[in-house]
Amino acid sequence: MAGKDKKVKVPRATMPEQAPEVRRRNFMEVPLGLTDEMAITEAARCLQCKKPACVEGCPVSVDIPGFIQKIADGDFSGAIERLWDKNALPAVCGRVCPQEIQCEGNCILGKKGSSVAIGYLERFAADKARELGSGTLPKVADKTGKKVAVIGSGPSGLTVAGDLVVKGHDVTIFEAFHQTGGVLVYGIPEFRLPKDIVASEVATLEKLGVKIELNSVVGTTVTIDELFEEGFDAAYVGVGAGLPRFMNLPGENLIGVFSANEYLTRANLMKAYLFPEYDTPIAKGKNVVVLGAGNVAMDAARTAMRLGADTVKIVYRRSREEMPARAEELHHAEQEGIEFVLLTNPIQFFGDDDGRLNGMECLKMELGEPDESGRRRPVPIEGSEYRIDCDLVVVSVGAKANPLLTNSTPDIDLNQWGNIVADPATGKTSKKAVWAGGDIATGMATVILAMGAGRDAANSIHDYLTIGW
Amino acid sequence: MFKIVSREEMAQGTIILNEIEAPRIARKAKPGQFVILQVNEKGERIPLTMADVDPDKGTITIIYMVVGKSTALFGKMAVGEEYFAVIGPLGKATHIENRGKVVCVGGGTGIAVLHPITRALKDAGNHVTTILGSRNKDLLILEDKMANASDTLHICTDDGSKGHHGFVTDVLKDVLEKEDISLVVAIGPVPMMKFVSAITKEKGVETLVSLNPIMVDGTGMCGGCRVSVGGETKFACVDGPEFDGHKVDYDELSNRLRAYLNDEQKSVDESEKNA
Numbered sequence: 001m002a003g004k005d006k007k008v009k010v011p012r013a014t015m016p017e018q019a020p021e022v023r024r025r026n027f028m029e030v031p032l033g034l035t036d037e038m039a040i041t042e043a044a045r046c047l048q049c050k051k052p053a054c055v056e057g058c059p060v061s062v063d064i065p066g067f068i069q070k071i072a073d074g075d076f077s078g079a080i081e082r083l084w085d086k087n088a089l090p091a092v093c094g095r096v097c098p099q100e101i102q103c104e105g106n107c108i109l110g111k112k113g114s115s116v117a118i119g120y121l122e123r124f125a126a127d128k129a130r131e132l133g134s135g136t137l138p139k140v141a142d143k144t145g146k147k148v149a150v151i152g153s154g155p156s157g158l159t160v161a162g163d164l165v166v167k168g169h170d171v172t173i174f175e176a177f178h179q180t181g182g183v184l185v186y187g188i189p190e191f192r193l194p195k196d197i198v199a200s201e202v203a204t205l206e207k208l209g210v211k212i213e214l215n216s217v218v219g220t221t222v223t224i225d226e227l228f229e230e231g232f233d234a235a236y237v238g239v240g241a242g243l244p245r246f247m248n249l250p251g252e253n254l255i256g257v258f259s260a261n262e263y264l265t266r267a268n269l270m271k272a273y274l275f276p277e278y279d280t281p282i283a284k285g286k287n288v289v290v291l292g293a294g295n296v297a298m299d300a301a302r303t304a305m306r307l308g309a310d311t312v313k314i315v316y317r318r319s320r321e322e323m324p325a326r327a328e329e330l331h332h333a334e335q336e337g338i339e340f341v342l343l344t345n346p347i348q349f350f351g352d353d354d355g356r357l358n359g360m361e362c363l364k365m366e367l368g369e370p371d372e373s374g375r376r377r378p379v380p381i382e383g384s385e386y387r388i389d390c391d392l393v394v395v396s397v398g399a400k401a402n403p404l405l406t407n408s409t410p411d412i413d414l415n416q417w418g419n420i421v422a423d424p425a426t427g428k429t430s431k432k433a434v435w436a437g438g439d440i441a442t443g444m445a446t447v448i449l450a451m452g453a454g455r456d457a458a459n460s461i462h463d464y465l466t467i468g469w
Numbered sequence: 470m471f472k473i474v475s476r477e478e479m480a481q482g483t484i485i486l487n488e489i490e491a492p493r494i495a496r497k498a499k500p501g502q503f504v505i506l507q508v509n510e511k512g513e514r515i516p517l518t519m520a521d522v523d524p525d526k527g528t529i530t531i532i533y534m535v536v537g538k539s540t541a542l543f544g545k546m547a548v549g550e551e552y553f554a555v556i557g558p559l560g561k562a563t564h565i566e567n568r569g570k571v572v573c574v575g576g577g578t579g580i581a582v583l584h585p586i587t588r589a590l591k592d593a594g595n596h597v598t599t600i601l602g603s604r605n606k607d608l609l610i611l612e613d614k615m616a617n618a619s620d621t622l623h624i625c626t627d628d629g630s631k632g633h634h635g636f637v638t639d640v641l642k643d644v645l646e647k648e649d650i651s652l653v654v655a656i657g658p659v660p661m662m663k664f665v666s667a668i669t670k671e672k673g674v675e676t677l678v679s680l681n682p683i684m685v686d687g688t689g690m691c692g693g694c695r696v697s698v699g700g701e702t703k704f705a706c707v708d709g710p711e712f713d714g715h716k717v718d719y720d721e722l723s724n725r726l727r728a729y730l731n732d733e734q735k736s737v738d739e740s741e742k743n744a
């Protein structure tokens with residue numbers, strides 16, 4: 001297989017990016033996208049495997065060799081149609097999927113050299129389609145006369161809405177906020193996922209006939225049962241994991257200690273980085289500490305840097321290998337001057353007489369025996385307490401299920417953490433005609449898993465509306 | 470959507486009333502609940518209590534004091550103009566039951582928040598004594614409506630221009646001395662709620678207060694509205710806004726309300742420059 005060896009030797013495409021010294025102070029997107037030539041060269045590296053391992057690594061089974069071949073052929077609208085077949089939001093997934101543990105992590109080329117840059121190519125095809133207005137929208141089937149309520153407009157809800165409207169159902173999305181997109185607009189920052197991309201995906205859904213009711217908190221503005229009374233035949237609950245976790249440490253209510261949800265919502269959804277042009281203010285820390293090491297923590301840290309911080313530290317109780325963020329986010333954060341303070345656990349926060357944060361106490365940790373998760377458990381080193389001066393702390397240690405909707409619908413079964421119990425194959429809940437998926441069912445996971453759950457539920461809802469429960 | 474159908478100025482134009490079309494919210498709202506409003510796409514999300522609702526007409530009424538940029542922008546909107554967003558009803562409704570003799574204490578725009586609760590308490594069969602306070606007689610709002618909702622009404626002004634010359638707490642002490650009160654509801658500036666709670670705690674009279682921390686989403690998603698109640702952290706937007714007045718950490722609340730003091734000034738300066 002001479003051809004194969006040759007392909008292994010072609011280097012993987014490098015994404016052009018804004019230079020770290022520049023981008024750390026602006027909110028523009030960091031990776032700039034591949035050029036046509038770069039994309040075609042990269043696409044040509046794919047071996048077009050008969051049994052593509054990459055596809056097994058993709059939670060929604062995108063036809064990866066298929067769309068990549070189209071790019072290699074220069075048929076960009078063919079590429080986007082292949083992607084749309086399985087993935088309604090390729091411009092988003094190409095940017096935010098943890099490719100290194102999914103599609104690219106499985107790519108055969110990765111075994112010997114570096115995997116095909118599937119994420120870059122997916123993003124390329126989607127951006128190209130948006131730029132050129134190419135690729136034909138799916139055909140909408142004849143109207144069935146059935147009405148579906150989709151609650152929450154995150155990636156999960158958007159997928160359900162798109163799939164069902166195409167199947168001819170009358171779909172209305174109910175969203176609590178004044179804008180659609182869920183975490184894609186209030187959590188993930190502009191420099192990682194430009195908001196006009198999300199807006200254009202939503203605009204496509206509206207073109208297909210999806211109706212959107214903003215400012216509707218289902219559970220209080222209207223309940224699921226009332227939606228049924230209004231004539232809806234089925235409901236999908238995709239309300240995400242919208243309840244911040246705090247650490248319950250002394251001093252956590254000082255001014256200057258924020259949940260990542262609040263900090264990022266102010267910055268992204270409310271556009272506080274454009275204050276005072278936009279009315280919502282945000283605390284601008286000089287010395288910032290972010291607690292946690294996932295994607296959320298990286299987003300908070302990089303936002304703080306862009307808002308003008310002198311120093312930004314990630315404080316994490318485990319070691320580098322356990323940091324759950326995408327590889328690219330860790331890399332970008334480090335390049336931008338964010339410091340990783342590992343094997344360190346916060347103990348308490350200190351403030352001045354006005355209740356403003358001015359420091360925190362930490363304890364150093366060392367790795368002990370493996371715990372239930374198989375990771376070595378961090379154990380405190382006695383007497384290692386020390387102080388970090390800081391005026392802003394962002395707590396990013398995870399999120400839980402928000403009980404607002406579920407409290408109003410006692411006949412939907414929950415698990416011990418308050419997540420909705422949904423059949424993993426269909427998304428069916430214990431309540432007739434109600435489905436759920438995404439973070440509200442699984443706890444905080446990924447965009448693509450939320451979309452996959454949406455796709456499965458949409459199929460099941462379609463069966464229900466055409467056949468029965 | 471969210472069109473202003475009527476508007477009124479009170480307290481020499483410092484306090485404004487808007488009646489807004491919001492049929493879904495009007496159908497569900499109960500006394501004690503609030504909404505979050507946004508004036509335009511760039512606007513801040515501002516929580517205001519519903520002072521009244523008309524489910525048949527599909528409208529809600531808010532009454533707010535002009536204190537900063539957002540409330541100033543709200544105040545400039547004319548009848549026929551629309552809010553960009555109104556979200557609600559949010560927060561827990563007041564638990565209304567017949568407790569016998571109750572006292573309602575209100576100050577400033579807290580009186581607007583207090584009015585629907587007072588009316589509901591009266592309708593539930595309570596004997597209601599109301600004590601209202603303001604700096605002077607011109608700043609007092611809703612006097613007639615509160616009189617209608619109460620069995621006895623006391624007015625206090627800081628300058629003595631009407632009623633008792635002094636604070637609501639003076640009158641409250643008197644009432645608690647003379648009558649067997651089972652519940653006090655106090656809504657107004659933080660210091661007022663703090664002092665009322667100190668008095669009622671001494672007398673062992675259950676007290677409800679309504680807290681107004683800075684909020685963002687109002688649905689329990691951000692934790693920005695956290696308050697300490699009995700040593701525990703609560704989210705005022707979903708666990709409240711009403712809490713046991715004897716357990717609230719008022720000093721922490723006062724501090725947290727000053728979090729954006731510098732930014733708020735900047736916001737006002739900027740909008741005056743542009744005007």
Ligand SMILES: Cc1cc2nc3c(=O)[nH]c(=O)nc-3n(C[C@H](O)[C@H](O)[C@H](O)COP(=O)(O)OP(=O)(O)OC[C@H]3O[C@@H](n4cnc5c(N)ncnc54)[C@H](O)[C@@H]3O)c2cc1C
Nearest residue numbers: 152154155156176182183187218240438439445446447450
């Ligand atoms: C800061 C941040 C960074 C992340 N980075 C990545 C990443 O790089 N890659 C990745 O794959 N994943 C990432 N994730 C995780 C990913 O975003 C989520 O797993 C995904 O968005 C879940 O989708 P969802 O549709 O279930 O819910 P969400 O995206 O949370 O959307 C839920 C929607 O429902 C609305 N809602 C809530 N309650 C109600 C109600 N009662 N009535 C009506 N509407 C309601 C919410 O306002 C929201 O719009 C990140 C998450 C965060 C917070």
Ligand SMILES: Cc1cc2nc3c(=O)[nH]c(=O)nc-3n(C[C@H](O)[C@H](O)[C@H](O)COP(=O)(O)OP(=O)(O)OC[C@H]3O[C@@H](n4cnc5c(N)ncnc54)[C@H](O)[C@@H]3O)c2cc1C
Nearest residue numbers: 516517518533534537538539540578681682683684726733
């Ligand atoms: C549940 C609740 C119900 C309320 N009901 C009423 C009411 O019925 N009538 C009324 O006049 N006021 C009410 N308030 C207070 C009102 O929300 C604030 O006065 C308003 O937000 C001020 O905004 P601003 O931009 O005009 O002023 P700013 O200059 O921004 O702020 C002035 C002060 O208002 C507070 N504030 C600022 N932003 C917020 C915010 N997003 N959320 C809460 N407080 C904030 C701060 O303490 C600040 O110092 C209520 C607050 C809460 C939380």
Ligand code: SF4
Nearest residue numbers: 058062093097102103
């Ligand atoms: S959706 Fe995500 S996992 Fe699937 S191919 Fe695209 S980038 Fe990879």
Ligand code: SF4
Nearest residue numbers: 046047049054107108
């Ligand atoms: S495993 Fe890699 S080389 Fe094979 S088809 Fe998938 S992307 Fe191409």
Ligand code: FES
Nearest residue numbers: 687689691692706
């Ligand atoms: S306002 Fe965000 S949790 Fe209460």
